[in-house]
Amino acid sequence: MNQRKIGSLTLSGLIIGPLLGSGIILLPPIIYHTSGNYAIFAWLLMSIIGIFFAFLCGELTLMFPGESGIGNAIEKAFGQRMKILSSIFLMTAAFMGPIAVMMTAAEYLRIWLFDSAIKAEWIAIVLLVVSGLTLLFRLTFLGNLSLIISSIAVVILTSGSVFSLLFHHRSEFVFENFHAPSFEHSLLLLFWIIVGWEIIGNYSAEVKNPKRTIRKAIFLSASVITIVNMLIAAAVQWTDFSSSQFSIQLTGVLYPLFGGLSISLLTIVAVGLCLTTYLMIAGSVSRLISSLSQSVPSLHILTKKSKTGVPIAAILLLIMIHLTVSILVLLHLVTVENLVALANAFFISNALIGILAAVKLFTSGLMKGIAIFLSILFGLLLLRSSIVALIIIIVLTILFVFYKRGYRWMRLWKAG
Known part of the structure; x- marks a missing residue:
């Protein structure tokens, strides 16, 4: 198999863009509106927590490498049943989450290029097909592509933010009375910027010198992500230009430097970051599907890979699932909000099981x-998730953890 391994810079390309994602475009104005000038402290606190989570996921990956990611650590700690359960949580989230990501990109493109001439759902479907087929290229190409997109996004966002802070900052910084419930709500919203580090492990079989590469990539990625998040959060709350006068939020941060190009550049950044998010999530989950299918004879077809190590069959399966869910959105049978609520709950559940494995x-x-510390935080976040998702998660957990034991109890009870 002609499979070239990736280095720390390429791996960083697969991390930075997806971890910034659409959240860096959407969340800063929302957090500022919720917490005022205390918003910067919410960003700082969650950035520190994100660094801890990244470090933990990296060390778990090094202890138990492989395409199953932190599922290998979960199997060691709790057995194969919990590994399969966490994998199901991650795959379920990946079946729905990318559609919401591409709908975000589609909305930006619709506002920028098409106005109301075409539905965002159709644009999202085209983006999903193009992105899905892009996954068929070797991992080194995907990593370099993500690195280029991430670098462009970081340069545009940081330069715009720094320029606004230096030359268009507000003369007075007034801190209103601290409102604890609003600050707590901001922290809950910002949890979404740290979920995603646990997926890195699914690429561990395709990196050279894993110990050095993964640690270096996590350090570089976490540093860049933290700097970008803090700069944009500061620019949103401490510059004169208000985003309310623009059709796309956050444009006000870029306007002092880029002027009339701001909306175009922000759209390109948003679409690029959404693309890298899709590539990371779908790429890692396709490898997880391929790995799990090796032990199931009826699913052996999903283990098929190209000569360069790309899990072709699993990727094509994901493309078909994503197109199916997109059609459901187009027909208004489900909403993007439903998908986001469900996907977030399943992503958190997968991460929480991994963290509990780390505790052990x-x-x-x-x-x-x-x-x-992280298990408590993620547990609290999960409790604030969609009630429908919580019910599904509880039912699946009971089936996987207690079914066999319950069956034995029932047999003994009948015998008695």
Whole structure:
């Protein structure tokens, strides 16, 4: 198999864009509106938590590498049933989440190019097909493509933010009375910027010198992501230009430097970041599907790979699922809000199981303490998720964890 391994810079390309994602475009104005000038502290706190989570996921990946990602660590800690359960959570999230991501990109393109001449759903379907077929290229190409897109996005966003802060900053910074419920709500919203690090492990079989490469990539990616998040959050709340006068939010941050090009550049950035998010999620989950299918004879066709190691069959399956869900959105049988609520809950559930595995596996007091802290935070976030998603998650967990034991109890009860 002619499979070229990727280095730390290429792996960083697969991380930075997706972790910034559409959240860096959508969340800063929302968080500022919710918490006022205290918003910057919410961003700082969640950025620190994100660094801890990235470090934890990286160490778990190094302890148990492979295409199953942190599922290998979960299997070691809790057995194969929990590994399969966490994998189902991740795959379910990946069946729905990318559609919401592409709908975000489609909305930006519709406003910029098409106005109301074409539905955003049709644009999203085209983007899904193009992005899905792009996954068929070797991982080195995808990593380099994501690196280029991420670099362009980072340059545009940071330069616009720095220019606005230097030359168009507000003369006075007034801190209103602190409102704890609003700040708490901001923290809950900002949890979405740290979910995603757990997917890195699915690429661990395709990196060279994993210990050095993964640690270096996580350090570089976490540094860049934190800097970009903090700069944009600061520019949104401490510059004179208001985004309310523009058709696309966040344009006001870029306008002082880029002028009339701001909307075009922001659209390109948003679409590019959404594309990298799709490539990371769908690419990692396709590898997970291929890995899990090896132990199921009836699904052996999903293990088929190209000569360059690309899981072709799993990618084509994902494309078909995404197109099916997109058609459901187009027919108004489900909404993007439904998909976001469900996908977020399943992403968090997968991450939470991985963190609990870390609590059990790590022997270092520091690492175990970080894992316990993160498990509490992610657990609280999960409880605030969609009630429908929570019911599904609870039912699946009961079936996977207690079904066999319950069957034995029922047999003993009947015998008695």
